[in-house]
Amino acid sequence: MPGVVIIGAGPGLGLSVARRFAREGLPVALVARSEDKLKTLAAALTPTGVPVTALTADSTDETALRTALDTATAKFGIPEAVVYNAAIIQPDRPGELSVRAHQEAWAVNVVGAITAAAHIAPAMAQRGSGSFIITGGMPEPKPEYVSLSLGKAGVRALVTLLDKQYGPAGVHFASVTVDGPIAPGTGFDPEDIAEHYWRLHREQRHEWNQEIVHP
Numbered sequence: 246m247p248g249v250v251i252i253g254a255g256p257g258l259g260l261s262v263a264r265r266f267a268r269e270g271l272p273v274a275l276v277a278r279s280e281d282k283l284k285t286l287a288a289a290l291t292p293t294g295v296p297v298t299a300l301t302a303d304s305t306d307e308t309a310l311r312t313a314l315d316t317a318t319a320k321f322g323i324p325e326a327v328v329y330n331a332a333i334i335q336p337d338r339p340g341e342l343s344v345r346a347h348q349e350a351w352a353v354n355v356v357g358a359i360t361a362a363a364h365i366a367p368a369m370a371q372r373g374s375g376s377f378i379i380t381g382g383m384p385e386p387k388p389e390y391v392s393l394s395l396g397k398a399g400v401r402a403l404v405t406l407l408d409k410q411y412g413p414a415g416v417h418f419a420s421v422t423v424d425g426p427i428a429p430g431t432g433f434d435p436e437d438i439a440e441h442y443w444r445l446h447r448e449q450r451h452e453w454n455q456e457i458v459h460p
Contacts, residue, residue, distance in 0.1 A: 247322040248272030248295070250314065252304055252361055253331025257427050258380065260286055261435035262328055265443045267293035271325060274317035276300045276310070296321070304331040304357030305349070311364050323368045326446045329358040329379045337391050347392055354396025355403060362407050362418075370414035376446040379404060381420035384458055397422070404455055412453075419445045422458040432460050 249266040251259050254275040263273045263286070272295050277283050283299035290297045298320055302309035317324065333350045342350070358379050369375035379400050386394035400420055407418040421441045425433045441457045448454065 246270075246272060247325045248274060248317075249326040249328065250274040250276065250317050250324045250365075251328045251330060252276045252302075252310070252313075252357070253329065253380075254286055255282065255330070256286065256289075258423075258435040258438055259328075259330045260289060261439040262330070262442050263290055264293065264436075265439040266326065266446075267295045267297075269443070270295060272296040272298075272321045274298050274300060274313075274321060274324070276302050276304075276313045276317075278303045304329075304360075305352040307360050310357065310360055314361060314364050318365070318368070323372055324365065324375065326376045326378065326442075327361060327365055328442060329361055329377070331357050332380065332382075332393070332396065334393055336389055338389055339391055342392060347395075350392035350396060351399070354393070355399040358400065358403060362403075362411075366407065366411045366416055369416045370411045373415040375415070376417040376419065377407065378418075378442050378445055379420045381422035381456065382424065384422050384424050401456065408455060415450065417445065417448065417450070417453050419454060420456050421445070422456055424458060424460065 248271040254277045287297045287299045300313040302313040331353050333353045381397050381400045383394045383397040404418050404420050427433045438459050
């Protein structure tokens with residue numbers, strides 16, 4: 246049964262999104278850099294009863310990311326949903342980062358999503374369905390978070406571009422823009438935010454949204 250692939254899976258929002266999709270019976274493929282983290286996340290999903298596979302890949306390693314997506318597809322089928330949740334979140338003001346540091350941030354925040362979409366969206370389009378949701382943020386750019394502001398602006402533009410490319414074939418591209426620090430028990434509780442991903446995934450084509458801003 247096709248399921249959900251979560252790229253940049255972690256113990257916060259990534260795990261909450263995985264749980265939300267698992268509650269609907271979808272198998273879960275987790276993709277992250279750390280094997281230890283993946284083991285912990287997979288164990289946390291055991292009570293859901295759905296099949297879970299853990300795949301090690303850095304979102305900036307094109308070969309590894311494509312291989313992880315191929316492995317998930319071979320195991321569960323062409324995904325019903327892909328969630329790109331990888332990001333470098335760091336404070337930096339204009340001129341503080343080196344060129345290399347900006348490139349590294351852009352590679353994680355935007356280019357990894359392009360790689361994943363370019364690899365998996367054609368198969369989704371051929372099937373005629375599926376959703377690809379990217380975790381966004383920074384609805385208003387902030388000078389104390391330059392690289393993140395640029396990256397999230399890039400995400401917003403990327404969603405529009407991918408929608409133009411694959412939307413007509415039935416693939417829903419969207420972002421969930423989180424306008425604050427994620428923390429349990431607050432207005433930015435990851436369990437609450439995860440509901441937006443499921444809502445976007447379940448939207449019918451005539452009601453597609455490209456972005457949901459939380460809160």
